Amino acid sequence: MSRNQQLFEQSQKFIPGGVNSPVRAFKSVGGTPVFFRRGEGAYVWDADDKSYIDYVGSWGPLILGHAHPEVIDTVYAAAKNGLTFGAPTEAELEIAELLCRLVPSIEQVRLVSSGTEATMSAIRLARGYTGRNRIIKFEGCYHGHDDALLVKAGSGALTFGHPSSAGVPAETASSTVVLDYNDLAGVEQAFGQFGAEIAAVIVEPVAGNMNLIAPRPGFLPGLRELCTRHGSVLIFDEVMTGFRVGLECAQGLYGIKPDLTTLGKVIGGGMPMAAFGGRREIMQCLAPVGAVYQAGTLSGNPVAVAAGLATLKLVQVPGFYDKLAARTRELTEGLAAAARKHGVVFCAQAVGGMFGLYFRETLPESYTEVMSCNRDAFNGFFHAMLEEGIYFAPSAFEAGFVSAAHGDAEISKTLATAEQIFARE
Numbered sequence: 001m002s003r004n005q006q007l008f009e010q011s012q013k014f015i016p017g018g019v020n021s022p023v024r025a026f027k028s029v030g031g032t033p034v035f036f037r038r039g040e041g042a043y044v045w046d047a048d049d050k051s052y053i054d055y056v057g058s059w060g061p062l063i064l065g066h067a068h069p070e071v072i073d074t075v076y077a078a079a080k081n082g083l084t085f086g087a088p089t090e091a092e093l094e095i096a097e098l099l100c101r102l103v104p105s106i107e108q109v110r111l112v113s114s115g116t117e118a119t120m121s122a123i124r125l126a127r128g129y130t131g132r133n134r135i136i137k138f139e140g141c142y143h144g145h146d147d148a149l150l151v152k153a154g155s156g157a158l159t160f161g162h163p164s165s166a167g168v169p170a171e172t173a174s175s176t177v178v179l180d181y182n183d184l185a186g187v188e189q190a191f192g193q194f195g196a197e198i199a200a201v202i203v204e205p206v207a208g209n210m211n212l213i214a215p216r217p218g219f220l221p222g223l224r225e226l227c228t229r230h231g232s233v234l235i236f237d238e239v240m241t242g243f244r245v246g247l248e249c250a251q252g253l254y255g256i257k258p259d260l261t262t263l264g265k266v267i268g269g270g271m272p273m274a275a276f277g278g279r280r281e282i283m284q285c286l287a288p289v290g291a292v293y294q295a296g297t298l299s300g301n302p303v304a305v306a307a308g309l310a311t312l313k314l315v316q317v318p319g320f321y322d323k324l325a326a327r328t329r330e331l332t333e334g335l336a337a338a339a340r341k342h343g344v345v346f347c348a349q350a351v352g353g354m355f356g357l358y359f360r361e362t363l364p365e366s367y368t369e370v371m372s373c374n375r376d377a378f379n380g381f382f383h384a385m386l387e388e389g390i391y392f393a394p395s396a397f398e399a400g401f402v403s404a405a406h407g408d409a410e411i412s413k414t415l416a417t418a419e420q421i422f423a424r425e
């Protein structure tokens with residue numbers, strides 16, 4: 001039995017499902033999850049010392065690759081001064097100023113420890129600011145595991161949301177209206193029905209939690225216009241896209257200013273840190289200034305902030321995102337060409353440093369379309385690539401990530417391996 005298998009068996013005795021976050025368990029693709037021991041640049045090593053080119057990057061944070069020396073040194077230095085104070089520090093001011101300068105719509109920002117906390121707090125803030133309860137979200141978008149957001153569509157377009165997890169009260173879910181991504185007409189209809197009750201629309205400006213779905217032209221501007229017209233708060237959940245698709249995040253890429261933005265993943269550089277921020281008038285509703293309560297013992301943790309600052313410093317190097325986007329496109333275009341050559345039904349796309357792979361004819365634009373991908377074909381491809389030392393996300397419904405540490409050698413090896421696998425199909 002391999003060490004990975006041994007560890008997985010033991011872990012299941014002490015940890016539900018053997019994992020601390022469900023997608024890690026390989027349930028969607030089958031087989032034994034790989035236990036990681038160490039990472040460096042574009043590579044990770046498992047418990048059996050096998051190496052992989054990593055296209056997951058801890059689900060997005062590791063835009064500089066694993067264990068970037070400058071980030072690690074900064075973290076060491078910060079740790080030596082103490083792990084936490086529960087009091088303000090100068091580094092928090094530094095990262096807050098930086099986020100306000102880099103992200104077009106953020107005038108004030110508050111730090112938290114996870115993306116889930118950021119979206120949960122942004123929703124509470126939007127409700128407190130507007131004095132309204134209802135929120136709109138889109139099927140297939142993931143915003144963390146807050147009760148109000150673990151909601152799926154009911155039957156019929158405009159019925160109230162149903163809990164997508166046991167333990168979420170139906171009353172909580174029923175304040176969330178769940179609509180189809182990219183369907184602006186549906187949003188117009190919902191505003192027609194509930195306009196004055198809608199506190200917020202929360203959206204991933206590029207959906208990255210149902211594989212990758214790009215916004216149709218007009219979708220994001222339409223949301224902006226409807227929210228402005230009805231006095232609702234537009235929340236861009238940029239926990240994944242923030243500093244992943246560009247230096248000004250997705251809102252810079254598409255030229256839309258949301259009222260609130262949530263950030264996470266890249267801004268923590270691999271440490272538990274996230275943030276929410278936006279218009280000053282709204283942010284001023286937060287305690288201790290305003291009436292919306294929000295807090296955290298480890299919020300703005302000095303070691304996490306140090307990792308974030310080191311990461312954000314390096315992504316500001318001129319040309320960083322052009323290079324990252326070009327490399328990511330090289331991967332997706334190369335994979336699509338290899339599939340075409342061998343008659344495999346497949347397509348792929350990249351947005352900045354994130355990408356989607358789809359075993360279907362055309363790029364999906366909705367949750368329903370993405371669900372029609374050939375799952376068996378993906379699972380076969382995933383395991384064949386894994387065997388050859390290339391680690392993609394263990395699910396057909398997750399986005400992939402390229403880091404600045406992925407060079408020509410890694411992309412070439414990935415494409416050559418994929419071509420061999422497509423040739424066998």
Ligand SMILES: *Cc1c(COP(=O)(O)O)cnc(C)c1O
Nearest residue numbers: 114115116142143144237239240
């Ligand atoms: C990852 C993610 C979250 C949740 O962040 P956690 O740090 O895992 O709680 C929220 N929204 C989006 C868009 C994400 O990709």
